[in-house]
Amino acid sequence: MTKKNSLNPIKLLKYYNLINHNLIYNNSAINRYKRDKFEISVDKVESLERLKKKIFDIKDCDLKNNATNMVFSDGNPKSKIMLIGEAPGSNEDQEGLPFVGRAGALLDKMLSAINLDRKKVYISNIINYRPPGNRRPTDEEIKRYLPFITKHIEIINPKILVLLGSTAMSALIGNEVVISKMRGKWIEKKFGSCKTSVIITFHPAFLMRQPAQKKMAWIDLKMIRDKKI
Numbered sequence: 001m002t003k004k005n006s007l008n009p010i011k012l013l014k015y016y017n018l019i020n021h022n023l024i025y026n027n028s029a030i031n032r033y034k035r036d037k038f039e040i041s042v043d044k045v046e047s048l049e050r051l052k053k054k055i056f057d058i059k060d061c062d063l064k065n066n067a068t069n070m071v072f073s074d075g076n077p078k079s080k081i082m083l084i085g086e087a088p089g090s091n092e093d094q095e096g097l098p099f100v101g102r103a104g105a106l107l108d109k110m111l112s113a114i115n116l117d118r119k120k121v122y123i124s125n126i127i128n129y130r131p132p133g134n135r136r137p138t139d140e141e142i143k144r145y146l147p148f149i150t151k152h153i154e155i156i157n158p159k160i161l162v163l164l165g166s167t168a169m170s171a172l173i174g175n176e177v178v179i180s181k182m183r184g185k186w187i188e189k190k191f192g193s194c195k196t197s198v199i200i201t202f203h204p205a206f207l208m209r210q211p212a213q214k215k216m217a218w219i220d221l222k223m224i225r226d227k228k229i
């Protein structure tokens with residue numbers, strides 16, 4: 001029988017950090033302990049688990065009531081690059097992971113064009129439950145989920161924040177602007193204690209409908225690739 005809590009991620013992480021100490025055997029009085037580059041702080045894991053639980057426990061929400069799964073995130077919580085889309089579609093709702101459908105396949109190609117992949121970035125959405133019929137989330141729904149994604153950004157604390165599409169842009173930057181004017185620019189922005197460089201680009205689902213815009217998205221991707229962080 002498995003022990004109670006044996007898969008608790010926080011306990012596993014503490015254990016991992018404990019055994020993976022990488023002692024450096026030399027005579028130097030300092031720097032005997034080298035942090036493992038894959039080590040993620042217990043604080044961050046705890047904060048993410050707490051946030052996940054809050055979203056999971058949300059009450060009286062039609063989105064949640066109609067969804068199969070909550071979609072929280074994918075990728076590396078230690079990454080300096082965080083991407084935010086709109087909301088899960090039906091594939092994401094089935095799998096409980098963001099960007100796993102056709103738009104996700106294009107997103108993977110866009111990332112790979114600048115030598116990135118899902119293990120090197122962190123991905124989430126403005127809304128964590130699928131809007132029925134893949135409709136756009138309403139202003140009220142965005143308002144309700146905004147504190148969660150803002151907290152999510154603060155916990156991940158990325159150096160670069162990539163907003164995919166106009167829903168993510170209007171939720172986090174403002175809706176008095178249009179994406180065609182706002183994309184391809186660095187915007188310095190604070191989310192709680194997180195200071196980050198934001199770039200807006202087109203959503204992969206939009207690029208599938210308007211392939212002529214891919215050349216603009218490529219400009220944005222190269223800006224991300226070339227940004228010194």
Ligand code: URA
Nearest residue numbers: 085086087088098099
């Ligand atoms: N579109 C989004 O904005 N997010 C997903 O996770 C999938 C499709």
